[in-house]
C-alpha cells in the first residue's frame with residue numbers, strides 16, 4: 001500500500017495489433033541524477049530531473065542493506081508515514097512518490113534550491129527583526145499544521161529548515177518524528193511496526209534530538225509532546241537574532257546540563273519583545289510553555305499575518321541584526 005506511488009496504467013497497441021497494458025510507476029530510469037544536495041546518516045539527497053517533464057526534484061536515496069544493518073527500518077517507516085500525512089502545507093517538504101530497486105529506496109520530494117536555513121544564517125551572521133519575524137512566522141505556521149495532523153517533529157533546528165527558490169521555508173527530516181493517532185482518521189497510525197509502543201513510551205525512548213535544541217522534558221522524564229517543538233522554536237528565534245543557539249557547550253553533556261538548569265543569557269541589545277517571547281518558550285515545565293496560539297498573539301508577532309497570506313508574502317531581503 002504505497003500511497004505515495006503514482007502508479008498509473010497506460011494502454012497501448014503493439015506492432016502485432018495486440019493491446020498492451022503498461023503500468024507506468026516511475027522508476028530510477030525516469031530520472032537523471034545530478035549533484036548531491038545533502039547527506040544524512042542513513043540517506044543521500046540528490047538533485048534529479050524527471051526525464052519526461054524536465055521538472056527538478058530532490059530524490060532521497062536510502063540504501064536497504066545499510067538500513068537493515070543499522071536497524072533503522074522503523075525510522076524509514078515513520079518518515080514515510082509522516083510525509084504521507086503532511087501533504088498539503090507550503091511549509092513542509094512534499095513527497096511526490098516513492099519507488100525502489102534491489103539496492104535502494106527512493107523518495108521523490110520538493111527541491112529546496114535555497115538549501116538549509118542554517119547555511120543562510122551563517123552567511124549573514126544574524127537576521128534582523130523583520131527577517132526573524134517572517135521566518136519565525138513561517139516555521140510556527142508549519143509547526144501548527146504538523147501538530148494539527150498529530151505529528152511532533154522532535155528535531156527542529158536550522159539545518160532541517162530548508163529554503164525554496166522564493167526563499168520561503170520547508171521543514172524536512174521526519175525520520176525522528178512522533179506520530180500521534182491521526183486526528184482526521186482515528187484508526188491506529190498507518191505503521192504496523194508497533195511504533196506507538198516501541199518508539200515512544202517513556203521507558204525506552206532511545207531517540208534524543210540534536211543536543212542544542214533538545215527540550216528539558218526529553219532529558220529528564222522522556223515525556224515528549226507538542227511543547228517540545230515549541231522549546232526548539234524558542235531556541236531557533238534566539239539563534240536567528242543572536243547568531244548562535246542559547247545552549248551550546250563544549251560537549252553534549254555540558255549542553256544538556258545548561259538546558260536542564262536553564263543556564264543561558266541574552267546578548268546586549270537583544271530586542272526586548274523577542275527576548276520576552278524566547279523567555280516564555282524556554283520554560284522548563286512544558287505545561288507552562290507558550291502554545292502556538294499564544295505565540296501567534298505575542299507582541300513580537302504584532303502585525304504579522306499567518307495562514308495563506310503569509311505564504312504569498314514576498315520574503316524580506318536578508319539583513320543582519322546589528
Ligand SMILES: C[C@@H](Nc1nc2c(c3cc(-c4cn[nH]c4)ccc13)C(=O)N=C/C2=C\CC1CC1)C(C)(C)C
Pocket residue numbers: 037038039040041043044045058060093107109110111112113114115116159160162172173174
Ligand atoms: C536535511 C537534509 N538536507 C537536505 N534535504 C533536502 C533537500 C536539501 C537541499 C539542499 C540544497 C539545495 N540546493 N542547495 C542545497 C541541501 C540539503 C537538503 C531538498 O532540496 N529537498 C528535500 C530534502 C530532504 C527531504 C527529507 C524529508 C525526506 C539532510 C542533510 C538530512 C540530507
